[in-house]
Amino acid sequence: MKMKEELKYLVIDTSLENITNLNLFIGNKSTNIIYDESRAHLKNLILGIKEILERSNLKISDLNFISINEGPGSWTGLRIGYATLKVFAYINKLPLITYNNFEIILHKNKILNGLMLIKSSNVNYYFSLVNEGEVAQKGIIPEAELLLKFPNLEKFYLEEDLKLIEEVILQKFKNGNFANIFDVEPDYITEGLIISKFEK
Amino acid sequence: MKKDVIILAIETSCDDTSVAVVRNGAEVLSNIVWNQNMTHEKFGGIVPELGARRHLKVINYVIEEAIKSSGIELKDLDAVAVNNQKGLIRSLVVGVAAAKTISFSLNIPLISVHHIEGHIYSNILSHPELKFPHLCLTVSGGHNLLVLVNTHFSYEIIGNTLDDACGEVFDKVARFLNLGFPGGPIIDKLSKEGDSKKFKFSRPMLDQDNFNFSFSGLKTEITRFYEKNKNNSDLKIVDVAASFQQAVVDTLIGKTIKAAKKFNLTQISVVGGVSANSKLREDFKNYENKFGFKVFFPEMGYTTDNAAMIGAVAYYKFLNQSFEDLNLDVFPNRPL
The missing domain is CATH 3.30.420.40 (ATPase, nucleotide binding domain)
Incomplete structure (x- = not known):
């Protein structure tokens, strides 16, 4: 018998260009739907939400909140995910929690000083520089420049781990850390494009 | 069959985010347009990625304003319509994602409209004698x-x-x-x-x-x-x-x-x-x-991009029962 106190929430990730990733949590159990199709977030996302709810016999009104990956990642992917979930939150009066890929890396590694890296394309990485436990700088950097620019820093990469995501999200839920569904935007990271070879 | 048909229409093809509520394809209960001129004017032209970000930023504001100023409630909506054909793809996806979400959430039909078709109907909306x-x-x-x-x-x-x-x-x-x-x-x-x-x-x-x-x-x-x-x-x-x-x-x-x-x-x-x-x-x-x-x-409010004209077309599609599935996609260059 399902406990009424079990939290039920959707976790959506459209930060990769070709993967639409949906997880439905009922308590600490989750079900998953993944679409592996290039440029298909728009086509698949709402259908995926419908399907994943139906599989668990849930209605939209059974959900406690919804959650989305803020990025950084594919701008178009994030845009489609955000457009969907912002409006979903508004129409269905559900709280929205966002989580950032860098947060996930930090949560796993408890970094004091280091460089967090997420692949952005074949040649570039999103990076976030951590200095004495604080994020000092964020940006985009070509892989070829990484060693030149940050030679001595320990590097931390994003690993797919649903458990970490669940922990980060639940912590935010406990703290009432909900997004403003009118203003919230993905993490585009447009500052700090560093191409030291071509810097004048 | 219900006599009045009330449609929520969405239009995000270029640099205007617009949501409208239209009754029977003729009575515009609300037509909200959030224009992005200030975003693009320093570039002298439209920058697609910036435009797309603005659409995402303002979409819930525009939807809320359209509903609030229309005098109707979400439960009164009979369908949701969106331009998914013709426009800047990065901007279009915001409106289409919103429309699909509304269709699924409220369990109402989804109607797709071509942007130029919308313009054609802006005059049918303004002039019943046409x-x-x-x-x-x-x-x-x-x-x-x-x-x-x-x-x-x-x-x-x-x-x-x-x-x-x-x-x-x-x-x-x-x-x-x-x-x-x-x-x-x-x-x-x-x-x-x-x-x-x-x-x-x-x-x-x-x-x-x-x-x-x-x-x-x-x-x-x-x-x-x-x-x-x-x-x-x-x-x-x-x-x-x-x-x-x-x-x-x-x-x-x-x-x-x-x-x-x-x-x-x-x-x-x-x-x-x-x-x-x-x-x-x-x-x-x-x-x-x-x-x-x-x-x-x-009428002057319907010359530039707006959602009311989309709502006008959608009414006739509603009567025709021309509805879309939830796997609706965008077709930014589809000819009329």
């Missing part, structure tokens, strides 16, 4: 078409631009002359103080036996003219603007009247952002008696 068949001139920053509108959803494109749309040329000329963005309204205003007969610029392709348009040559003509004469102390920008505007207006009207005569149509519908141009309206009206046709222009 009947089928009629000729439609669609002129904006992105479109420059002559369309035979035979009946609902039955269109035949008889003329198109081979290069720039005239609205785009207004923007480019205005940018070149450092007049600001968007160019159309600025040139319209300045031209009122200028002499439209001062300089005789080309009326492109007017003598050709087709209904196509080409404005990039005219644009080059203006820029070359200005470069050559800008140091002439007698040269007044208002005269350049007025003469340029007249060249565009004469071309549009000339081609349209020719088409109306050929296809024996006495009703001419002029839609799109450039249909707001005061000289185009004035000159067309002057030709009405001379050539025996009636020309229709949308």
Whole structure:
């Protein structure tokens, strides 16, 4: 018998260009739907939400909140995910929690000083520089420049781990850390494009 | 069957985020447009990624305002409609994602509309006396078409631009002359103080036996003219603007009247952002008696991109039960 106190929430990730990733949590159990199709977030996302709810016999009104990956990642992917979930939150009066890929890396590694890296394309990485436990700088950097620019820093990469995501999200839920569904935007990271070879 | 049909319509194809509530395809209960001019004006043109970000940022504000000012509630909606055909793809996806989400959440039908179809219906919305068949001139920053509108959803494109749309040329000329963005309204205003007969610029392709348009040559003509004469102390920008505007207006009207005569149509519908141009309206009206046709222009709020026109089309699609599945995608370059 399902406990009424079990939290039920959707976790959506459209930060990769070709993967639409949906997880439905009922308590600490989750079900998953993944679409592996290039440029298909728009086509698949709402259908995926419908399907994943139906599989668990849930209605939209059974959900406690919804959650989305803020990025950084594919701008178009994030845009489609955000457009969907912002409006979903508004129409269905559900709280929205966002989580950032860098947060996930930090949560796993408890970094004091280091460089967090997420692949952005074949040649570039999103990076976030951590200095004495604080994020000092964020940006985009070509892989070829990484060693030149940050030679001595320990590097931390994003690993797919649903458990970490669940922990980060639940912590935010406990703290009432909900997004403003009118203003919230993905993490585009447009500052700090560093191409030291071509810097004048 | 329910007598009134209330549709929520969404339009995010370019740089205006618009949501409207329309009853029975004719009564606009609300039409909210969030314009992005301030985002793009320093670039002199639309930057697609910035535009797309603005749509995402404001979408819930616009939806809420459209609902609140319409006087109806979400539960009163019979369908949701969206332009998913024609526009900047990064902007379109925001509106389509929103519409699909609303359709699923409220369990109401989803209707897809073509952007240009929306413009065609902006006049049907404004003028119930406009009947089928009629000729439609669609002129904006992105479109420059002559369309035979035979009946609902039955269109035949008889003329198109081979290069720039005239609205785009207004923007480019205005940018070149450092007049600001968007160019159309600025040139319209300045031209009122200028002499439209001062300089005789080309009326492109007017003598050709087709209904196509080409404005990039005219644009080059203006820029070359200005470069050559800008140091002439007698040269007044208002005269350049007025003469340029007249060249565009004469071309549009000339081609349209020719088409109306050929296809024996006495009703001419002029839609799109450039249909707001005061000289185009004035000159067309002057030709009405001379050539025996009636020309229709949308109310000013429906000339530029707006969701009310999408809601107007959607009503007729609703009656036709033309609904879409939840796997609806965008088709940014689909022809009418």
